[in-house]
Amino acid sequence: MSIMDFLFGKKQQSAQMARDRLQIIIAQERATQTPDYLPTLRKELLEVLSKYVHVSLNDIQITQEKKDGMDVLALNITLPETGKKRPVNDAD
Template sequence: MSIFNYFLKKEKKSTASVAKERLQIIVAHERNKRHQPDYFPKMQQEIIAVIRKYVNIDDDQVSVQLDNNDDCSVLELNITLPDRSAD
């Protein structure tokens, strides 16, 4: 009977493993923020404010990333624009 129970059992993640995965995501996110300059969060909010003057967007529709290479920094801005409405 135990072999049938093995196949019928649903795989459940323990709360500890779920918490561990979430913590790993948070730590990775915080490590990424550590390499950003101090002015970056304010600059990101100002960029979003300027875009909102022209297009109605949410914060999650804008992604701003700063990539640092050897002697060059690249600011990457990705915006998901809403569909044009019929005029």
């Protein structure tokens, strides 16, 4: 850093400014946007789980909350009683 940069300040690069602005926009979107992906996530989880155990869409509960400034996605899956597992196909 030269004395001129110190006195007059170094102009921030446009790429860095764009990056900073994008980070602000993304943070605002995350804070204000509702999680539209949850229904799709629930459906895809059901598809994967049904390969191993018999569960219905009502057996999967998904909640999203903020804890200590972080987004927390919690899954609660009610599994059937033991002994009711579906056979796993070895060909998959």
